[in-house]
Amino acid sequence: MSFEELQSLIVTKEDGTETPVDQLDLGRRLRELRKERDWTLERAAQEAGLARSTLSKIENDQMSPTFDLMKKLAVGLGIDVPQLFTPPKSDRVSGRMDVTRSGEGKPLVTPTYAHELLASGLIKKSMLPYRTRVHARSFEEFDGWVRHDGEEFLYVLTGALTFYSEFYEPVAMQRGDSAYYDASMGHNLISTSAEDASVLWVTTLA
Numbered sequence: 001m002s003f004e005e006l007q008s009l010i011v012t013k014e015d016g017t018e019t020p021v022d023q024l025d026l027g028r029r030l031r032e033l034r035k036e037r038d039w040t041l042e043r044a045a046q047e048a049g050l051a052r053s054t055l056s057k058i059e060n061d062q063m064s065p066t067f068d069l070m071k072k073l074a075v076g077l078g079i080d081v082p083q084l085f086t087p088p089k090s091d092r093v094s095g096r097m098d099v100t101r102s103g104e105g106k107p108l109v110t111p112t113y114a115h116e117l118l119a120s121g122l123i124k125k126s127m128l129p130y131r132t133r134v135h136a137r138s139f140e141e142f143d144g145w146v147r148h149d150g151e152e153f154l155y156v157l158t159g160a161l162t163f164y165s166e167f168y169e170p171v172a173m174q175r176g177d178s179a180y181y182d183a184s185m186g187h188n189l190i191s192t193s194a195e196d197a198s199v200l201w202v203t204t205l206a
Contacts, residue, residue: 027061029084033077034059048076098122105131112136112188114196128203134161134191145186150204152183159197164188 034044045055049072057063058073065073067081074081098121105116114133119125136142145166154163160174166186171179181187183203191197 025061026065026084027059030055030059030073033079033084037077044076048072050076096122112141126205128205130201130203131157131198132201133196133198134159134189135196136188136190137192138190139164139188141190142188146188147186148183148203150183152181152187152204153202154179154181154189155200157198157200159191159193159195161189161191161193161197161199164190 030044034041037044039047041056041059042052045052048055050069054063054069055073058065058069070081070084074084098119100118100120103116105118106120108115108117108130112135114135116131118129118131147166155178156173156175158175160172163171163173163179164187165171165181172192173179189197189199
């Protein structure tokens with residue numbers, strides 16, 4: 001794949017606007033990444049396994065890199081390929097962190113689920129992680145569909161369950177299975193194993 005073939009890709013910014021890759025100035029972005037690391041052109045080329053002249057041409061927009069070259073650049077800089085086109089929105093690093101010890105999450109119990117909220121010490125999070133024991137054994141135990149804003153990732157930790165969703169057939173899941181879905185779509189879980197199934201849920205806070 002060549003750089004020209006990547007020009008059809010779209011980068012969506014936080015405000016919802018979309019910018020074609022060819023308007024993102026790869027050469028300038030590479031210089032910024034190199035200078036952030038205080039690397040010379042020679043050092044950056046060496047880390048990427050490229051000739052100095054090749055990197056110089058890319059930085060000065062005199063050469064359109066192939067996808068393989070971009071992969072080498074990304075590996076050399078210690079980033080993913082998309083990061084070559086998407087600079088961070090802020091130079092400020094918050095450094096936030098919260099550790100939740102086993103069994104010390106904030107409990108939230110409903111008739112169908114027993115949630116343990118994780119990272120509850122952090123406010124204004126972008127994601128809400130929680131561990132849940134699924135008490136429900138039938139769909140009828142729910143008062144309709146569960147639905148909320150954002151997207152959700154589900155990972156089965158123990159046991160077996162059935163994942164019901166508004167627009168799809170029920171899905172049988174067991175330990176190690178996972179699902180990612182639109183959380184505004186109605187969804188419910190029921191345990192099908194002898195013991196309550198347990199899951200890890202991560203919800204985006206839209």
